[in-house]
Amino acid sequence: MSSVLARARLQLVHLTTKSKPQATPAQSESTMSSGKGTITDWVKPGDTSGEFKRQVSSFRNWISSDPNAEFPAEKGRYHLYVSYACPWAHRTLIVRKLKGLEEIIPFTSVHWHMAEKGWRFATADEQVPGENVTPDPLHPNNTHLRDLYFSANPNYEGRFTVPTLWDKKKQTIVNNESSEIIRMFYTAFDDILPEQYKNVVLYPDGLKDKIEEVNKWTYDDINNGVYKSGFATTQEAYERNVEQLFKSLDRTEAILAESASRGPFYFGAQLTEADVRLYTTIVRFDPVYVQHFKCNIKDIRSGYPHLHRWLRHLYWTIPAFGETTQFEHIKKHYTKSHKQINPFGITPVGPVPDILKEEEEVGAVKK
Numbered sequence: 001m002s003s004v005l006a007r008a009r010l011q012l013v014h015l016t017t018k019s020k021p022q023a024t025p026a027q028s029e030s031t032m033s034s035g036k037g038t039i040t041d042w043v044k045p046g047d048t049s050g051e052f053k054r055q056v057s058s059f060r061n062w063i064s065s066d067p068n069a070e071f072p073a074e075k076g077r078y079h080l081y082v083s084y085a086c087p088w089a090h091r092t093l094i095v096r097k098l099k100g101l102e103e104i105i106p107f108t109s110v111h112w113h114m115a116e117k118g119w120r121f122a123t124a125d126e127q128v129p130g131e132n133v134t135p136d137p138l139h140p141n142n143t144h145l146r147d148l149y150f151s152a153n154p155n156y157e158g159r160f161t162v163p164t165l166w167d168k169k170k171q172t173i174v175n176n177e178s179s180e181i182i183r184m185f186y187t188a189f190d191d192i193l194p195e196q197y198k199n200v201v202l203y204p205d206g207l208k209d210k211i212e213e214v215n216k217w218t219y220d221d222i223n224n225g226v227y228k229s230g231f232a233t234t235q236e237a238y239e240r241n242v243e244q245l246f247k248s249l250d251r252t253e254a255i256l257a258e259s260a261s262r263g264p265f266y267f268g269a270q271l272t273e274a275d276v277r278l279y280t281t282i283v284r285f286d287p288v289y290v291q292h293f294k295c296n297i298k299d300i301r302s303g304y305p306h307l308h309r310w311l312r313h314l315y316w317t318i319p320a321f322g323e324t325t326q327f328e329h330i331k332k333h334y335t336k337s338h339k340q341i342n343p344f345g346i347t348p349v350g351p352v353p354d355i356l357k358e359e360e361e362v363g364a365v366k367k
């Protein structure tokens with residue numbers, strides 16, 4: 001691993017570990033005394049804090065351009081398991097396409113429905129929109145994503161999350177942390193990529209510090225903030241998180257207002273990781289988070305003109321964003337899987353459309 005990459009990795013592990021909400025001793029006790037709960041308990045029963053606490057990912061190996069590495073970059077060796085519904089997995093699909101890795105890293109999406117056994121694969125007779133929503137092509141006996149986790153580690157006790165990057169040769173999971181998988185995709189395969197894709201740089205030297213700074217609060221307050229708002233089981237936890245979420249959306253809006261004169265992206269002229277990581281939350285915001293997670297102080301289309309312009313530009317003009325966005329998976333997954341917050345599994349019809357055309361505005365904004 002190059003020293004730059006090693007440093008980036010260290011910073012990132014530090015960042016992701018630090019940015020996870022840490023349980024206070026009192027919280028850990030109450031969580032422990034209530035037992036493990038089930039997969040669909042987003043806040044463990046008996047946890048009086050009412051706070052959703054995201055688990056730290058378990059598999060943290062790296063693919064390297066060094067042919068002698070434990071996980072060397074090779075065509076066809078790795079398989080990416082995602083859900084089109086999931087914002088973290090969505091990051092990896094976007095970067096895979098931006099970096100031209102389609103022929104090198106095939107992928108499978110699970111079905112949008114997640115129940116007591118976690119994500120499941122679609123069956124052969126199911127018609128689900130989107131490319132590669134199929135049974136597990138590598139292991140025909142696997143019905144659920146959890147089967148992969150148990151093949152990698154029969155004693156696995158963590159959550160069965162997407163994205164999951166699988167190594168066919170070693171028959172194990174390389175990594176299940178999206179922030180790390182995308183960074184491997186940035187450079188590890190460059191030696192076997194055509195020139196045009198080597199030149200796609202999403203974490204440029206000159207912007208690394210800014211990206212790290214923005215990632216920290218964007219992750220805590222926005223990417224994870226929508227979940228912390230939506231899964232909260234006390235009024236106080238909900239209000240604290242939703243208010244912080246909208247403060248950070250206001251801050252993002254101001255950044256985009258400032259950079260707009262230099263270009264359509266987060267930092268102006270150059271598309272970077274900051275765009276990828278923000279996009280997967282913002283594209284889900286109006287269709288799902290506003291109503292399902294009660295993130296309704298404002299919506300994007302009527303309340304945030306710069307975010308709205310930035311979002312539509314990515315979706316309509318860059319296939320890596322538009323073609324990897326599957327609204328049916330997104331809307332149905334949240335509303336029909338989270339029985340704790342939507343017991344009847346009714347999926348709201350609106351907003352219509354899921355995303356406005358690039359030059360279109362809602363009626364009130366037009367006036």
Ligand SMILES: N[C@@H](CCC(=O)N[C@@H](CS)C(=O)NCC(=O)O)C(=O)O
Nearest residue numbers: 086087088159160161162176177178
């Ligand atoms: N830190 C992980 C989070 C991934 C994650 O939480 N994925 C969700 C889907 S949006 C999942 O698979 N959840 C299943 C579960 O928690 O049981 C990452 O960024 O890769």
